Structures are given as C-alpha cells and as structure tokens.
Amino acid sequence: MDPLSWLVAAETSGVAFVVLGLVGIGTGVAQRVYRDHRVFPLPALRKKLAGWTATPPDEIADLERRIQAYYRSVMVTTTMVIGLVLVLAGVTLLAVMWSGHASAVRTMPGGWVPIVVYPAILVGTGLGYPLAVRVHQRSLPAGPRYADLRRRRLADYRSPRLRWLTPVAIAVQAAAAVTLLAAGGSSIVLLMPLFSAAAYVAAELLMWMTARVPRMVVTPDPATARRCDDMIRADIIARLQGLELISVGLAGVLLEFLGGNVLRTEALPVRLASLGLLLSAAYCMFWAIGLLGLEERLGGTITGWWGRPMPE
Amino acid sequence: MNEPLLILDPEAPQPPSEQIAEQLRLQIAAGHLPARADLPSVRQLARDLGIAPNTVVRAYAELERQGWIVASARRGVAVADVSAPVRQAERRREVERAVSRLMVTARRLGVGADELRAELDRQFGPGTTAGMR
Numbered sequence A: 001m002d003p004l005s006w007l008v009a010a011e012t013s014g015v016a017f018v019v020l021g022l023v024g025i026g027t028g029v030a031q032r033v034y035r036d037h038r039v040f041p042l043p044a045l046r047k048k049l050a051g052w053t054a055t056p057p058d059e060i061a062d063l064e065r066r067i068q069a070y071y072r073s074v075m076v077t078t079t080m081v082i083g084l085v086l087v088l089a090g091v092t093l094l095a096v097m098w099s100g101h102a103s104a105v106r107t108m109p110g111g112w113v114p115i116v117v118y119p120a121i122l123v124g125t126g127l128g129y130p131l132a133v134r135v136h137q138r139s140l141p142a143g144p145r146y147a148d149l150r151r152r153r154l155a156d157y158r159s160p161r162l163r164w165l166t167p168v169a170i171a172v173q174a175a176a177a178v179t180l181l182a183a184g185g186s187s188i189v190l191l192m193p194l195f196s197a198a199a200y201v202a203a204e205l206l207m208w209m210t211a212r213v214p215r216m217v218v219t220p221d222p223a224t225a226r227r228c229d230d231m232i233r234a235d236i237i238a239r240l241q242g243l244e245l246i247s248v249g250l251a252g253v254l255l256e257f258l259g260g261n262v263l264r265t266e267a268l269p270v271r272l273a274s275l276g277l278l279l280s281a282a283y284c285m286f287w288a289i290g291l292l293g294l295e296e297r298l299g300g301t302i303t304g305w306w307g308r309p310m311p312e
Numbered sequence B: 001m002n003e004p005l006l007i008l009d010p011e012a013p014q015p016p017s018e019q020i021a022e023q024l025r026l027q028i029a030a031g032h033l034p035a036r037a038d039l040p041s042v043r044q045l046a047r048d049l050g051i052a053p054n055t056v057v058r059a060y061a062e063l064e065r066q067g068w069i070v071a072s073a074r075r076g077v078a079v080a081d082v083s084a085p086v087r088q089a090e091r092r093r094e095v096e097r098a099v100s101r102l103m104v105t106a107r108r109l110g111v112g113a114d115e116l117r118a119e120l121d122r123q124f125g126p127g128t129t130a131g132m133r
Helices: A003-008 A010-034 A042-051 A057-098 A102-106 A113-138 A160-182 A187-212 A222-258 A268-292 B016-029 B042-049 B053-065 B084-109 B113-124
Strands: A145-148 A298-300 B005-008 B069-072 B076-079
Touching (some): A010 A057, A042 A057, A113 A187, A113 A222, A145 A222, A145 B042, A160 A222, A160 A268, A160 A298, A222 A268, A222 A298, A222 B005, B005 B016, B005 B042, B016 B042, B016 B053, B053 B069, B084 B113
Antiparallel strands (some): A145 B005, B069 B076
C-alpha cells in the first residue's frame, strides 16, 4: 500500500479519530485539573471585554478572574465533548470495518478525515456549551439570579441573512452531484450534498440551542453578567457558523474527488460541475475565514457587526 | 443592550412566583415592555432563574388572569394591550406602596420630612423637592 492510500485508509482514519479523541479528552481533563490559564489568556480576554463594553472599572480584576474561569470551564468541557465525538466516530468506523462491511467505508477517496473531523468539532462545540453551562449552574453559590424579559433568538447573535450563505453552496453541490450522476458517476456522489445538508441542519439546530441555553451568573451585577454571557454565547455561535461553512466546503472538495472517475471526461457539463464544486468550496472557506475574523460580532441585534459600535 | 431584566432574590420575603409577577407587571406598567412584546417562554425563564417551571406558570397565570399578558399555544406568551389609564393606575399604586414603605422606614429611624427632602435632593439632584411644602 502506498503512503497516501495508507494515510486515507479507513482503518488509519478510525484509529486516528480514536487517538485524537482520547488526546482531546485527556487535554480537557488536564486543563480542568491543573486550571491551565492559557485556555483563555488574560490580555486577549481583557481586549474582548473592552470590545463588549462589559468592564465596570471598579471591579475589573475580579470580573476578569470570574469570566476567565467560566470561559475556561466552557472551553474545557467543549474540548472533552469534541474528543468524545471523535472517539465515537472512530469506533463506529472501525466497527463497520470489522463487521464485514469494509467495502462500504473503504470507498471514500480522500479519506474520512475531512468529513469527520470538522463535523465532530461542530457537534462537540454545540453540545459542549450547554453541558458546560449545566455543570457551571450546579456550582453556583446561592444568591440573586436574573433573566431576560424577552425570548432569546438566534437573530440576537447572528444576522438572519447569514443563514442563507450555506444553502447556496449546498445547491451548487446538489446540481453538480446530479450532473456527475447523469454523466455516469456512482450514486455515492449524491451522499455528499446530503451530508452537507445534514451538517447545515445540525449546525443551525445547535446555534438555535445555543441561543436558548440558560443565562449564567458570572458576576454579581446582572447587567455586566448579561453582557459577559452574551459575549461567550456569541463566540460559540460564531464558531458554529464557521464550522458549518468549513464542513460544507470540505464536502464540496470531496465530491470533486468522488466524481474523479467521471471528471476525466472532456464533457462540458462535467467540467462545469467540477468548477462549480471547487468554487463552492472556495466560497465556503472565504466566508468561514471572514466570519471567524469578525470576533463573534455577526450582525445580531445584541452583537451588532464587527467594526461598528456595540448596540445600546 | 439596556433591556429590562428580571431579578429573583431567593432571600426576599415574597415567594418567587410573586416576585416574577410583580416585576413583570411593573415593567409593563412603566412601558418598558410594549404591547404584544414576546415574553420569554416558561422554560427559558425557569432555566435562567434556576427555578421549577411550575413557579413561572403560576406567575404567568396570575398575570393573565389580571389582564397583563396573553398566552396562546401558537405565539407563546406576550404582553397584553393594556390601556394607558390602567398602566398609569398601576404605576401610581406602586409609587404609593413604595412611599408607604419609605414612610414606615423613616418613622422607625426617626427621620423627619426635612431630612427625607434633603435625601431626595441628594439622590435626584438639587431642587427636586423645592415645591414639596
């Protein structure tokens, strides 16, 4: 077996997911036990808090300590859940291999890494945040609690217009898949747009859930606590939005690989399908990197857009 | 965003459902929650406040009975279209209650009208009580 085939083989991927997952869980446990402050360094946090105008001058040091502890708790839990999802993905892949259905999982040109790792991070981040909040809630000292007097919506943290970015890429992938199938490609090409659609639905659902996770008391002043809570919630939603686009973009690249046997032909529709897939992947990556660079301010009614004043 | 918050104090003498109902009623009366504004779902409010959903259900039921909110299966819970005189009357009642509480405290501490006026001037700005004679 040549090195590339070995690298993308299902057995290698399965073992790699299990190992990566265990490393993730181990890192999370170590950070929880040793309280590693590098999970969110103080200068970066200070800059973030200033950007969110969540810094009452009289209690800044205490507030930073509290927020850093809460942020650490969220990130550590998220890392552990991502690790767990990767272990489950690896075990599933290996179980399918060893159960006599090896051909079903070997036929993935380009390997399993691109379509497992990012969706695993997506699911792990989306499930890790509510879990972290639940864990944090159990350790809350008795005292006043606060709540919003209106329904929290995803639109508070992300502009509804951004919801339409990913379906554009999925539509291109679906059209390309149908073209490849019509040109004699394997029916497996239809799986990729379905995978993209599933990643999109899962990401939107996880973002919707994140907007509704209970408020966290991180400091005695309710207004400041709400600002800090919004900052962390918006950060998670921005990560999920980026991961959604990356997952769908990689699916486009894989679909181009999958159609490899057909793409060797000179037929114009097949060439256009190939071009469309590469452009859809580039489009997704462009938006993912662009949105992740907006420091969680994705045009929601609470967050506003990056570079503009924070909504009052 | 400077939107109203509901604050639940577990050490307050009032039960949680009454604290919720009273704060919501006051926010509506003061116009901070406009008519037809969507209120948080029972689940969201209960989870934010760390209380049982039944407590929120009791508060909402009480407010609905008094005509401050409307609940529907499709839209959830929203602020009712309360007329301005009703809102004004509620504001006035609350101010009267607050002043009564202040008077009780002042009498207990032996604080006179001049001292109260001085304190109001200090907190609201000089000259606030100029016409209160």
